[in-house]
Structures are given as structure tokens and as C-alpha cells.
Amino acid sequence: MRRVTGHGHDHGDPSAMRPVAEHAAAVAALIGPTATETVTLADARERILAEDLVAPHPLPSFANSAMDGYAVRSADLADTPVALPVAADIPAGRTDGPPLAPGTVHRIMTGAALPDGADAVVQVEWTDAGTEQVRIERAVGAGQNVRGAGEDVTAGTVVLPAGTILGPAQIGLAAAIGAGTLPVRRRPRVLVLSTGSELVAPGEPLRHGQIHESNGPMLAAAVDDAGARAELLRFVPDDVEQFTRTLDEALAARADDPVDLVLTSGGVSAGAYEVVKDAFSRTRSGAEPDRREGRGVTFSKVAMQPGMPQGAGYHTGPLGEVAVVTLPGNPVSSLVSFEVFVRPALRRAMGHPQPGRARVRARLAEGLDSPAGRAQFRRGRIDAVAGTVAPVGAAGSHLLAALARADCLFLVDAQVTRVEAGESVEVWLLDG
Numbered sequence: 545m546r547r548v549t550g551h552g553h554d555h556g557d558p559s560a561m562r563p564v565a566e567h568a569a570a571v572a573a574l575i576g577p578t579a580t581e582t583v584t585l586a587d588a589r590e591r592i593l594a595e596d597l598v599a600p601h602p603l604p605s606f607a608n609s610a611m612d613g614y615a616v617r618s619a620d621l622a623d624t625p626v627a628l629p630v631a632a633d634i635p636a637g638r639t640d641g642p643p644l645a646p647g648t649v650h651r652i653m654t655g656a657a658l659p660d661g662a663d664a665v666v667q668v669e670w671t672d673a674g675t676e677q678v679r680i681e682r683a684v685g686a687g688q689n690v691r692g693a694g695e696d697v698t699a700g701t702v703v704l705p706a707g708t709i710l711g712p713a714q715i716g717l718a719a720a721i722g723a724g725t726l727p728v729r730r731r732p733r734v735l736v737l738s739t740g741s742e743l744v745a746p747g748e749p750l751r752h753g754q755i756h757e758s759n760g761p762m763l764a765a766a767v768d769d770a771g772a773r774a775e776l777l778r779f780v781p782d783d784v785e786q787f788t789r790t791l792d793e794a795l796a797a798r799a800d801d802p803v804d805l806v807l808t809s810g811g812v813s814a815g816a817y818e819v820v821k822d823a824f825s826r827t828r829s830g831a832e833p834d835r836r837e838g839r840g841v842t843f844s845k846v847a848m849q850p851g852m853p854q855g856a857g858y859h860t861g862p863l864g865e866v867a868v869v870t871l872p873g874n875p876v877s878s879l880v881s882f883e884v885f886v887r888p889a890l891r892r893a894m895g896h897p898q899p900g901r902a903r904v905r906a907r908l909a910e911g912l913d914s915p916a917g918r919a920q921f922r923r924g925r926i927d928a929v930a931g932t933v934a935p936v937g938a939a940g941s942h943l944l945a946a947l948a949r950a951d952c953l954f955l956v957d958a959q960v961t962r963v964e965a966g967e968s969v970e971v972w973l974l975d976g
């Protein structure tokens with residue numbers, strides 16, 4: 545690994561750039577913890593449990609048979625083979641099974657309540673399957689083929705602590721203890737708004753100089769994938785009035801379920817038409833920048849690539865202040881900065897136990913050069929078995945196809961100008 549001493553060369557003065565961690569903390573601070581709502585089990589998948597879930601009864605709640613066969617007193621099987629009368633039939637779900645008298649058996653099915661007096665079950669394969677009388681070939685010990693009450697869960701146990709991600713097994717357990725609904729953390733509501741006079745909706749024809757709007761659908765998918773609720777607005781051209789009107793109308797229309805975050809893309813760098821920067825650098829009424837402490841949107845150059853131009857703060861909309869994160873327009877910059885700043889903030893707001901992506905270390909499959917001055921988030925494909933990561937595509941922040949082939953990001957420190965094959969890098973797994 546080759547490093548530079550001091551600062552490397554880049555567009556800006558790296559020493560004046562905001563560290564990645566500092567901007568991440570600023571974005572995280574924008575979105576407070578979400579409230580609790582109640583959902584049915586059908587709507588609970590991937591949600592985050594808001595309160596400890598306590599078992600009101602044990603699991604199993606009664607001793608029951610693990611096999612189709614015969615409930616017995618094991619002492620009655622001292623000498624096998626033995627023929628015993630079948631005194632009752634207990635299918636699963638029978639609620640009035642009689643007690644077992646000595647010297648008799650009950651036919652019993654898997655999951656049926658063990659009768660009082662029985663201490664074991666003989667599986668049907670070890671018998672002649674008789675219904676009036678049964679011949680039992682082999683003895684069983686006390687407790688054999690019996691599932692004891694409370695063996696899985698005792699009453700009063702916290703079966704799922706607050707913060708649990710509700711996957712299939714957790715939803716199954718909640719249902720098993722009788723919970724029909726679950727308290728979960730609200731999903732933040734996120735408006736996604738792309739900007740750019742060059743943008744045309746996907747599906748519509750392009751003229752020279754125009755491009756299809758891809759950041760909006762991409763970021764909306766990323767928001768939903770993070771567990772929040774995205775609403776993609778129709779993109780706007782580089783026109784401050786139209787941007788502000790579109791945003792404020794959308795905010796006003798959602799008074800019943802207010803927006804938690806506005807996510808924009810584009811219009812934040814150094815050009816002549818930086819619509820987002822211009823719109824959020826004014827108060828609602830006029831041209832005066834909003835300089836109140838902690839108010840308005842702060843625009844920074846963050847010491848990373850892609851994703852240098854960033855903004856975070858509050859917009860005073862028709863319903864009051866709403867959190868805003870402004871992402872850069874280059875598609876790879878947009879999604880990488882979503883990964884680094886927005887996804888963890890949204891997941892933290894929902895009480896997610898692991899807000900960030902799973903991180904591992906892997907050896908680089910091939911050497912690469914890296915510009916100094918900004919932390920590099922390169923796209924890669926991981927081979928988890930070999931413990932290696934291979935770069936996918938070059939560093940350019942317009943290379944969307946390479947991003948779509950990648951399954952991870954890997955980091956190269958700002959001071960590092962060369963990483964050799966076999967050297968270890970930090971990897972963020974995008975599907976974990």
C-alpha cells in the first residue's frame with residue numbers, strides 16, 4: 545500500500561473538506577426516532593419490533609405427543625410384546641381427552657394433548673396399529689415421544705426483545721404465542737425529488753443532450769430497501785421557483801402523515817444552475833440566505849469519492865421544518881452517498897439493531913491506483929469463500945452499469961495512492 549504524506553491533490557483543498565463521519569453524524573441527527581404503530585402479522589415482515597414481546601403462556605402450552613401412536617404408562621410395557629386395550633382415541637385438537645387408566649392405552653396423534661396418567665408414546669410403527677386392542681412390540685421409557693409443556697418457552701419469557709427484525713421465524717414465534725398484531729417502529733416517509741433540465745422520464749424518447757432520469761427510481765428503491773417509505777415525485781428542471789413549489793405542494797398534501805425526510809438529487813455542485821443549493825440557501829419568502837444557527841441546509845464538500853458535494857439540514861415548508869438531505873446528481877455518487885449517509889440514518893431512526901451495512905475485510909484480487917485526497921468508495925464483487933474482493937469498473941461516478949454489477953463497496957483511505965493485490969481492504973456488503 546502506498547500512501548502520500550500531507551494532503552493529496554484534488555478538485556478542492558482536502559484539508560477544508562468535511563470528514564465522512566462528521567457528515568454522517570449530521571445526517572443521522574436530522575431524523576429522530578420514529579413512533580410506534582401496530583401492524584397485523586401479515587404486514588410485519590422486515591419491520592422492527594418496538595417493544596419486548598412476552599409469552600403469555602408456555603410453548604408448548606400442554607404436554608403433547610411427538611408421534612402418531614399410543615399414549616401409554618411406560619410401566620405397563622415391562623414385558624414386550626404386550627397386548628393392551630385401546631380405551632380412547634385422541635386426534636390433535638381434542639380438548640376433552642379422558643385420563644388414561646392403568647393397563648390401557650389411548651390412540652394418539654402428533655400434537656394431541658397427552659392424557660393424564662400417560663408418561664410416554666409408542667409410535668405406531670412399533671405396533672400392529674390396532675384400534676380395539678393393540679399389540680406393542682417394543683417398550684418405551686418414561687417421557688419418550690412426549691413434548692413437555694414449556695419445553696420451548698416458559699410463560700413470562702421475553703421471546704423477542706424490542707429491536708428485533710421481524711423475519712419469518714420471528715413472525716412464526718409471535719403467532720405461536722398468540723400475538724395477532726405487533727407494535728413496530730414507524731417507517732419514515734421520504735420524498736424523493738430529482739432535479740435537472742436534462743431529465744426525461746424513462747420510457748419517453750430523448751433528444752440530443754437529454755438523459756433519462758435514473759436517480760429518482762434508484763433512490764426510491766434504496767429508501768424502500770432500507771425499510772422506509774419512498775414517494776417519488778416528478779423530477780423538476782433547474783428552476784428554483786418550480787423546485788420550491790413542487791416540494792411545498794407535496795409537503796402540504798401530506799399533512800395527515802407528514803414527511804420525515806426530503807431527499808433530492810442534483811443541483812449541488814459548482815455550476816451556474818445549482819437549483820437545490822439555490823433553493824435551500826434562501827428563506828421561503830425571498831433571496832436572503834437562512835443563517836440562523838442550526839437552520840437551513842448546510843452544503844459541504846465531503847472528503848470522499850464519489851459523493852463529494854453534500855447538503856443536510858432543514859427546509860421550512862408549509863407545515864414547518866422538514867429534514868433535507870441533498871445528494872449529488874452523478875448516479876454513482878447519489879447511490880454511494882445514500883449508502884454512506886442516508887441508509888444508516890433511516891435505519892437508526894427505526895431502531896434497527898445494525899443500521900450500517902455488514903462490514904468485512906477482504907484481500908484485493910488485483911492491484912489498483914487510487915487518487916489521493918478523498919476516501920474512495922469503490923465498487924466490487926466479493927468472493928466470500930476465497931476472502932477476496934475484485935474491483936468492478938473504474939472510479940468514474942457516471943459508471944452506473946458497473947454499480948449494477950457490484951455486490952459490495954470497498955474503501956481505500958484518502959492518503960493511499962496504490963493498493964497491491966492481496967492487501968486487505970474494508971468491504972461493505974450491499975446485500976447484507
Ligand SMILES: Nc1nc2c(c(=O)[nH]1)N[C@H]1C(S)=C(S)[C@@H](COP(=O)(O)OP(=O)(O)OC[C@H]3O[C@@H](n4cnc5c(N)ncnc54)[C@H](O)[C@@H]3O)O[C@H]1N2
Binds near residue numbers: 555739755812
Ligand atoms: N466545477 C465543478 N464541477 C463539478 C464539481 C466541482 O466540485 N466543481 N463536482 C463534481 C462532482 S464530484 C459531482 S458528484 C457532481 C455533482 O453535481 P450536482 O449534484 O450538482 O449534479 P448535476 O450537476 O445536476 O448532475 C451531475 C451529473 O449527474 C447527472 N444527473 C443528475 N441528475 C440525474 C438523474 N436524476 N438521473 C440521472 N442522471 C442525473 C447529470 O446529468 C450530470 O451528468 O458535480 C461535478 N461537477
Ligand code: MOO
Binds near residue numbers: 848853
Ligand atoms: O463527488 Mo463526485 O461524486 O466525485 O462524482
